[in-house]
Amino acid sequence: RLNLSGSLNVKDYLTLREIKTLCNLDLSNLSDETMPKQAFMGIDNIKTIKLPNNLTEIPDELFNMTNGGVMQGLNCELTIPSTVKRIGKRAFSCNAIKGRLTIPNNVEIVDEYAFWCLWGLSELIIEDDVKRLENSCFAGLPDLSTFYIGKNIEFMGDDVFNSCGYRGTIVIPDKIQSIGTTFFN
Numbered sequence: 001r002l003n004l005s006g007s008l009n010v011k012d013y014l015t016l017r018e019i020k021t022l023c024n025l026d027l028s029n030l031s032d033e034t035m036p037k038q039a040f041m042g043i044d045n046i047k048t049i050k051l052p053n054n055l056t057e058i059p060d061e062l063f064n065m066t067n068g069g070v071m072q073g074l075n076c077e078l079t080i081p082s083t084v085k086r087i088g089k090r091a092f093s094c095n096a097i098k099g100r101l102t103i104p105n106n107v108e109i110v111d112e113y114a115f116w117c118l119w120g121l122s123e124l125i126i127e128d129d130v131k132r133l134e135n136s137c138f139a140g141l142p143d144l145s146t147f148y149i150g151k152n153i154e155f156m157g158d159d160v161f162n163s164c165g166y167r168g169t170i171v172i173p174d175k176i177q178s179i180g181t182t183f184f185n
Helices: 010-018
Strands: 002-006 024-030 048-050 096-103 119-126 146-149
């Protein structure tokens, strides 16, 4: 269990990657607004994580588990800080995110494959002020049973909810300007 405060640099993140017994990581008190790309890519020992409260961007491939094709990785609940404006490409691909995931209002864009191929996620709430859902950002969510799309989304790319297990009603927002191909394939 590790609780950090202050600020971390790239070398600090490399050191965290090497701690194979680290299961619980609390970064919520860091002053950092961003983290290095791929900071935790391929790590499968962290079971709980709290991201920095001041985070404005979740970088590309932060916890991407697609390299090697082994689908282990995070097995935890995830809270996106309300300060985040962008969730990067493949940020959480191929992980187990338990329970409910809320994409907060400040998020302007959920980038390609950001939450691709998650298992264990039962609820997905995309709050009202989110604007863009890029290609395949939520594709491959087999356990999804509760789903809400915010009413101000303007763009939804290709395959956004491809291969999802959701079987309920979906309301497409009035402000939508574009829905990609094979959106609900």
